[in-house]
Amino acid sequence: MKALSFCSAALLLVAPLITGGCKPAGTEPRAESADGLAALAASATGFSSASPETTLQFPEDHGEHRDYRIEWWYLTANLEDDAGRQFGAQWTLFRVAVEPQSDGPPANPWQDSQVYMAHFAISTDTEHVARQRYARGGTHGGLARAGVEGKPFRAWLDDWYLGSRAAADQQFATTGGFDLSSPRTVSDGWLPLEVFAQENGYSIDLQLRSERNLVLQGNNGFSKKHPNGGGSHYYSHPFLEASGELEFAGERFEVHGQAWLDREWSSQFLQADQSGWDWFALHLDSGEKLMLFQLRGKTKGEASFRHGVLISAEGGTTEIDARSIALEPTAYAQVAGRRLPIRWQIDLASLNRSLSVTALHKDQWLDVDFAYWEGFVHAEGASPEESGRGYLEMVGYPSDR
């Protein structure tokens, strides 16, 4: 579960435009939109709804679904160099439709209703940097600043890129001459993938390979997010082997490790009574993958909506009985004016497993327009089935101020 609303985040963009200030008269600040979650819970009128009846089709579903309001391509990687130094890397592209676009793209690409936001972050065990970018979805005579195509797969915003090798070669070979629309000749154009992002002395340039297949989450790719049945389409590729180069503060490192790609789209993620979530994606030392999330209710004391799946080393999935998932924060840290749990005790009674998940570096806060905590964690337990590495995401914790 990876979700961010960036409608309200993108709002802040106008800020530098009007440095003198621009607060429209007669409107009160909406506290909720500052959290950025309003868009996730906003009404989905005019858009398609995610439903368990839909069967996912590949490679088409790697691409974007403009009839859904919100969508993301979310890659996290636990990396290390030969000296054993550990890194976390995150590359994310979000797409949001500001309004339903039923008549096809408008004549003027600046008036396209699709907005893209990309996040790129790197962590070491002591430092964390995050960058963001925005773009509209319009295509200017064959050139688009951002977009996603399914075959061959490529997702990009400016030069930040996630896509198949074949498409990547074309992307970088042709931008000089305006020719992104040239015919492509790639079969299914999926793995291996390449991910690239750079900004001012920080960059990642990784190859992502795998022999395994992607994993459909939930019920054949429909992931329930609320007891009343609302949800999203959700699939993952948790078995990506990453290798390549990483640059941190101008210093370059050869790195390798494990990466996890999440794909999710829907028109309504959160229901009105939900306030945020905690999400775990763990690469266990046994070769298994564990995904868990809880959607926290707005009312204090109300039970969270939980979901978990254990993916075997071969790719088979086992749903974990929600009632047997216990998620308890055991340590907190003050981060960005918030009290955030940075150590969790996870008990999975039905699997008879118990893990302690800790963020080595507490401050992996993405200080972007829409801010949240996303960082690499270590899981410790009695056996290889209970220990490993992975990523934790925490969204919707209110500020103390």
Next chain:
Amino acid sequence: MILVVLLKHYRRHPMQALFLLSGVVIANVLLVGTQLINAQARASYEQGERILGAGPRGEIFSTDRSNLIDEREFVALRLKGFHRTAPLLRSYVTTDRGSVLELLGVDALSMPASTSSTTSPVSEGDASDVFDNFAFPPYALLAAPARIDQLGIEEGTELRLTNGNVLPPLRAVRSGELGHRLLLDIGALQEASNQRGQLSSILVFETDPERIAALERALPDTLMYEPGESGPDPAQLTQSLHLNLAAMGLLAAVVGLFLTYNAISFSYTDRRELLRRLRLAGVARRQLRLALILELGVFLLVGCTIGVWLGAVLASRLLPGLGLTLAQLYDVYIGYPDALISSAWAVPVLSTITAALACAWVPLRGATAGPVLSRWSSQWELNHARQRDHRFLFAGVASLAMAALASQLATSVWQALAGMAMLLLGAALCLPTLLRSILRLFDRSLNTRAVHWNWLVADSRWLLGPAALALMAMTLALVANSGLNTMIGSFRSATEAWLEQRLAAQLYLRGDAIAKFDTEAEFRRWQNTQHDGVKVTERHRQTISLTTPAGLPMPVELIDLAPYEPFRSSVQLIDSRPDSETRFFSSAGVFVSERAWRLNGWQLDDQISICPSALSVPVVGIYNDYGNPSSQIMVSQQLFQTCWPELPPTGIGIHGPAELDWSQIRASLLEAFGLRASDILDQVELKQVGLRVFDRTFAITQALNSLTLIVAGIGIFCSISAIHHHRIGQQALLASLGLSRRERGWMLLAQWGLLGLLCTLIVAPFGTILAWYLAQVVTPVAFGWSFPLRLEFMPYLTLLLTAAGAFLLAVLVPAVRLTRVSPASLLREQVA
């Protein structure tokens, strides 16, 4: 205690207190106002283009600056990783009500991220509202509240344009940085201005020099990067205008100080008797002086407070006008802030206080230093005044000599303005002696039997003593006013004549419209369907970098000129070499604009190399190019073609005999090529726009000018009233000599009328000289253009009437009062 006794005087003579206060207020108000305006503008320059985020470091333009950029160039740069770039479309549109708007179209999503933009109220306020309405339908047209007021429209209005499109709803933003411009989404602007797919520039926010170098390497030949700092420094560019404003403020301050001095002198003279008695009662001279200074302090405190407040009000009212002037004259933008900078008033107030105290010193000494037992005599005062006027004359002549010297030698705006100040001061200083001499002439030539007149003239000569300063103040204001009026009038006529000449063709087709014809042949076919007299001429323009004779590289605008009428005679040369025209059209010479000549140093016979494929040629003529903020070089069409054979025209002129039906030709052109009305510019329309721009440009000068006139009027009123109040004795004397009230009334009016008329007579020539000074000395140094002086009757008449009005009002009120009072009570009042 002494202070209370002293202040009691003003209870009996409240008008005197009012005059003193008026003097202090006037000394402050315009000075503070202009200082605030200047400080505000300077702050804007320092902040730079803050309106566009942290401020772009540079901009990418089309190599030919006049062309727009294909927006795909921007997308391509982004895809190559140059992420600190943003598209910009700058467009001028005309509303159906005739207002010309400068619009900036931006893409909010391409702007540099606002990471922890702590200062921005947007992040505190309801940002989503701004976002939803700014970057997406229904969009918003953001403008500073002062700009909305200036346009005379209301928030929420959807302005309709002459091209039929409608702008998004207008919305006031309390942004100090927008100033004259209006901001909207780039897509909305492209649609409103029919410029889909086009940008005027790409803003570059990159700060890393290496990345900028990489960016420059990545640009195609059609684009060029221009660092922000390479443009002229706005503070330097606009220096002359701000100096002008400051000078006007100073002028008003000087007028105010004259009035203050006047009021203080009278108030002390009136209380001479009281002061004498206080001294006799044992008050020490030092105590008395201290008390008088304290009293003055009270007036200064109140006067300065009112002055500063009024100055701030004035500044906030005038700032949008200045913004307009700067935008049109220099392409420089300032913010219209919600609150004015508060620090700028300190210096004017301090200087007013210092000057007022200095002014007060002479009368103060006069009032307290005199022998306690002797009484004041009018003869002593007359002699004293005559001596003073001689000193004034000496100083005045010296000032005028300096002004004459400066007119010949001035090379900087400062020197030119200093010369102008000398001229003004000289005029004012010479005034008393000039008046005295004229009156003496009158006196001698008058028939000795006309006793009343003899007395009147003699008394007027005496009156010059106390009234000289008030008259000088008035003269100063009037000279400045008439000078400015004449200058603006002359400049306007010159501009009009120049427009008339330059806009030789009846119709102009804009460059971007030309692209709509498939071939030139297609256009020629259209031409063949028209009257034989209809001719078509391509106009070209190109900006190139040239090295000035001083060795500095600078961008110069290059235009071509067709070798036939009406273009051939559309250029008026200020100076030229023999055969200049023949040499020009045979490509053996070029013309340079007056600005290029005066400011950049190109002289006749200097060699200029336009492009590598043409030989360098000499400058053979210098032409007027009013209002053009950049230096220009004119070359023959042939030479231009040699250098840039492929360059598309920037416009096409369609011309022919005036008697043809041009509106029909225009209609046929629109129809034949499916053009929009905005693609064709009409000569008449262009002229109107040109003159409208001119009038707006000088709006602030006009406004300040009217203010100085009002100040002068108030000044005249105050000082004459004060003098009259002081001359009750004379009235009593006349009354006791048997003159009727009516006769006394007429004599008063005649006396002041005479002085006023004489002043005005002196003002007119000085005003004209000042106008000449502004036209031929200050403007060329400041802007690079000069213009012939054209004397117009109306400004002088207006001035005369205004001055006469102020005079009459000032004289009538006390005159009526004096004529109503009985001689006996007048005498009693005088003795008391």
